[in-house]
Amino acid sequence: MFLDFNLSSIPHIIFGAGRLNEIYELIPQFGNNVLYVIGRSSLKKSGKWDEIEYAMHKNSINFSEISVNGEPTPILVDESVKKFRNQKIDLVVGIGGGSVIDAGKAISAMLPKMDTIKNYLEGVGNKTHDGRKIPYIAVPTTSGTGSEATKNAVITEVGIGGFKKSLRHDNLIPNYAIIDPQLVLSCPRSVSSSCGMDAFTQLLEGFVSPKANPITDELAKSGIKQMKDAIVHISSEKASDITVRTSMAYGSLISGIVLANAGLGVVHGFASSIGSLFNIPHGVVCGTLLAESTKMNINRLEQLGTKGENGLLKYAIVGVLINGRESFENINVPFYCSILVKTLENWTKQLNIDRLSKYGVTTADIDNIIDRTGLKNNPVHLKREDMNEILINRI
Known part of the structure; x- marks a missing residue:
């Protein structure tokens, strides 16, 4: 190699x-x-x-x-x-x-x-x-x-x-x-939820980034392993459990190291543009758009045939990690990509992540948002209509 x-x-x-x-x-x-x-x-x-x-x-x-x-x-x-x-x-x-x-x-x-x-x-x-x-x-x-x-x-x-x-x-x-x-421990549950989704977004986007390397990959996987079980508890009674908070703190720290070296994708491109136009917490933008953006990225990678195989494999590996498997041999890529998307959708619901409309974003703002949104380090190119669909589904 x-x-x-x-x-x-x-x-x-x-x-x-x-x-x-x-x-x-x-x-x-x-x-x-x-x-x-x-x-x-x-x-x-x-x-x-x-x-x-x-x-x-x-x-x-x-x-x-x-x-x-x-x-x-x-x-x-x-x-x-x-x-x-x-x-x-x-x-x-x-x-x-x-x-x-x-x-x-x-x-x-x-x-x-x-x-x-x-x-x-x-x-x-x-x-x-x-x-x-x-x-x-x-x-x-x-x-x-x-x-x-x-x-x-x-x-x-x-x-x-x-x-x-x-x-x-x-x-x-x-x-x-x-x-x-x-x-x-004293962080409000709503804040913990959106922040947690931000950290997971950074781990996932860094892992599938074209700039990722073997070191950032292993770091990202370690962060995902720590966060996968803890994240659903930060909006529950277990939010006061120090082991849950420790796992989340570790995942957040590692996500910072990963993003600093591997970069971020379309979710953070959206977060930058939307955050410049509306008073909306950064974590809310990431949390509300992560599942839809991941689903769209996977769909577009599938259309690339062999050129999209590496990106799809990486998304599938995250699905494997979330599912609790330790082995990455003989992965059913479509199945575990589906597991990942479904899990992200469930987290969005369980953590009560707000839609963009709560902060004043409307369909009339979509063109302006897309004009400002960069796709640097996204694993696949997204067309304007792809980005439009992501936003519409979370307004």
Whole structure:
């Protein structure tokens, strides 16, 4: 077999229940002036912020905080940087969901700069970030985006002329990622459900991507194995089971590593375009479109004959994993592709993933959405009518 691939760096990963406490041992290596980027209310409601404040005072560490509500915007990042640029911040710590992690990542990257983040966003600005940043520690409190393991921060501006674009550089990968499943126990079930579907989407799209390699394949399979049984429990009474949350946290982390190296497909293409037009959670877009997009991809791969065999085999392998089989020998490809699609459809129903119409998306918006949607790293080319069908079925 001829192999030819790249593999990006990952953060120093600290994974396990209760391991957030190790952050106080890490901080001194960076300095004594810390900026915390947190969510608007969830961390404080859970009581964890009180514990963090107590520990910071106990360890004589100076700190400030900034709260993030929703996906980070250029205005939020620019105003945060302006406020703290002259305070000689030694370390930025992001504790929250994917939006908070991205906001912290962007703020750490822009604190050394003197201009707006828009100038450095892909497809928006005309500058390339040089990688200089304030050290950054990412601590996720949801299991979804895997942003704790990626080198980009997604910045959103919603509306006509809006965008959902990345600030990206290899050096923007967090210095440390602390994944403590105990922090996810208080995450609302509806949020857990959409985030979980986002993580699974990233594992699946990365696995079937043309850019996938043997390492990302094995990582994706390990994440799928962990998530396949846990995902249906995150909206049930078992959501408070630490083993369920640990499996989801692992799957989310691995999905970030996989997407950073293998890329993503049409579901995330839709998520980017829809997210730039409507105030809709990223995980909801992924969760609501995953089954339909997977079904369409499989149908189009089947039409390619022998050229589609590799893509179909990969989808079938995921079906095998979900079905609990360990052997990939003599796979009935059509059968296990069908198992995969049916399972994704069942998850969408079981987890009560909303349709796009709940957030104001109508059939009149479809053309604009498709115009903005990229198919980079999708395993098969989709025609405009294919994308139209996917959207109509979930509006």
